[in-house]
Amino acid sequence: MGFAHNNVLHSNHFRKDWQRRVRTWFDQPGRKLRRRNARKAKAAALGVRPLTLLRPAVRAQTVRYNRKVREGRGFTLAELKEVGINRKEALGVGIVVDHRRRNLSEEGKKLNVERLKAYKAKLIVFPRNAKKPKKGDSTGADLEAETTRTHLPLPAPYVHEAPRKITDNERSFEAFKTLRVARADARYAGVRKIRAAKKEEEEANKKK
Numbered sequence: 001m002g003f004a005h006n007n008v009l010h011s012n013h014f015r016k017d018w019q020r021r022v023r024t025w026f027d028q029p030g031r032k033l034r035r036r037n038a039r040k041a042k043a044a045a046l047g048v049r050p051l052t053l054l055r056p057a058v059r060a061q062t063v064r065y066n067r068k069v070r071e072g073r074g075f076t077l078a079e080l081k082e083v084g085i086n087r088k089e090a091l092g093v094g095i096v097v098d099h100r101r102r103n104l105s106e107e108g109k110k111l112n113v114e115r116l117k118a119y120k121a122k123l124i125v126f127p128r129n130a131k132k133p134k135k136g137d138s139t140g141a142d143l144e145a146e147t148t149r150t151h152l153p154l155p156a157p158y159v160h161e162a163p164r165k166i167t168d169n170e171r172s173f174e175a176f177k178t179l180r181v182a183r184a185d186a187r188y189a190g191v192r193k194i195r196a197a198k199k200e201e202e203e204a205n206k207k208k
Contacts, residue, residue, distance in 0.1 A: 043149075048126070052151045054095045054119050056112045069157045074098030075112060082109075083116040093123060111155060119152055 003009070043051060056079070058072035074096035080087060090097050095116070103109040124147060127133035 048124075048147045048149070050094055050151055051149050054115075054152065056101075057115060057154050058108070067157060069154055071154065072098070073101065075116065076101045076103055076109075078103055079109060079112045079116060082113045083120060085116065085120070093125060095119070115152060115155070122148075 054075075055071040055073070056075050057069050059066045060068045060070055075090070075098065077087065077097070077099060080090055080095075080097065085093075085095065087097055087099075125137050127137040
């Protein structure tokens with residue numbers, strides 16, 4: 001027979017050894033200290049290398065969040081080619097590569113190329129053997145320069161513009177209409193091309 005309504009439960013078993021079955025978080029301060037010490041040890045083991053790898057500046061997805069700039073997975077092969085860094089070389093100097101990412105805008109590509117150039121200008125590659133430096137290793141005064149382990153900050157998401165008056169051209173510009181016409185032109189480009197070719201062919205046959 002089942003239970004119904006808000007009545008008293010029969011034969012309640014509430015006197016179990018519940019202390020053994022409860023998960024407590026009394027070790028949280030200790031864990032915090034342990035994590036901090038682990039980060040310190042890792043930073044010391046890295047030597048003069050940057051604490052984090054260099055990643056590209058990308059726009060967040062969807063219309064809601066694309067006004068924000070965040071770190072992406074890795075630089076594209078096209079961006080590395082612009083700066084003159086090899087794919088394997090990039091992995092060795094702390095630059096992350098993402099072979100799947102594609103550059104969809106010139107502005108985004110330019111931004112990341114400048115980011116790579118700024119990183120390359122500050123980069124100091126210490127040779128494994130000081131007597132026999134390899135190609136790409138830093139030499140001379142570069143090795144004695146002051147080093148920093150902080151990563152490059154992300155660029156500002158947009159350039160602030162001073163307030164100004166709206167021009168007559170901007171006031172008369174019909175943005176929605178322009179977009180619709182451009183969309184229609186792109187959509188019917190193939191059909192119009194076939195129609196124009198057919199018309200030319202008919203006119204050529206008439207002349208014969």
